[in-house]
Amino acid sequence: MPPTHPVVFPYRMAGGRLSPLIPVGIYVGQQWRMASFYVDSGAFYSLMHARFAAALGMDFTSGRKIFAQVGDGSLIPVYLHQLPLQIGSTQFQAPVGFSERLGVAFNLLGRIGVFERFQICFHERQRAVSFLPVA
Numbered sequence: 001m002p003p004t005h006p007v008v009f010p011y012r013m014a015g016g017r018l019s020p021l022i023p024v025g026i027y028v029g030q031q032w033r034m035a036s037f038y039v040d041s042g043a044f045y046s047l048m049h050a051r052f053a054a055a056l057g058m059d060f061t062s063g064r065k066i067f068a069q070v071g072d073g074s075l076i077p078v079y080l081h082q083l084p085l086q087i088g089s090t091q092f093q094a095p096v097g098f099s100e101r102l103g104v105a106f107n108l109l110g111r112i113g114v115f116e117r118f119q120i121c122f123h124e125r126q127r128a129v130s131f132l133p134v135a
Contacts, residue, residue: 006121006132007088014038014106020122020129024109025086026096029056032086035107039120039129043110044068046085047078050100052107060098068097076101085114090133092117 011018020039025032026048035052045068053060063079070076078097085094094113102108119132 006119006130008123008128008130011127011129012036018127021106022087022109022129022131024107025084025091027084028053029058031056037107037109038104039122040108040110041115041120043108044112045078045080045095045097045108045110046112046114047097047099047102047108047110049102049107050079050098053098063098066097068099070103076103087114087118087131088133090117090131 009020009022012021013019014021021036022039023034024037026035033056035048037046047068050060060079060081063081066078066080067075068078076099078099080095080097082093083096085092085096117133119134121130123130
């Protein structure tokens, strides 16, 4: 049974602004690691820089190759892997893409595989984002 109370994450600094950055557990290279992700309701997939996978000895290019459109309209190569993730105490599988051409300094938490598992609320005045698992 999912928790009945949301997990609330206070905004953290990213690029000089308070932003919805949350800690996410990710199972890569036969171990759980923690990474910060920007909660991005405009992103289809969760994306990470390839350096993260390479540092753990993961061959990120073994994933399914797609091309993702980024903010300036260009396409970047992304290699998708189905990986275990954890937000709060909730563990689940979701596609995570790795790219050497991710042009931002932070990881992106996208909608596919994530947003349907939670009721997500951005509390701009409180500068926090909450995640309530849904059944």
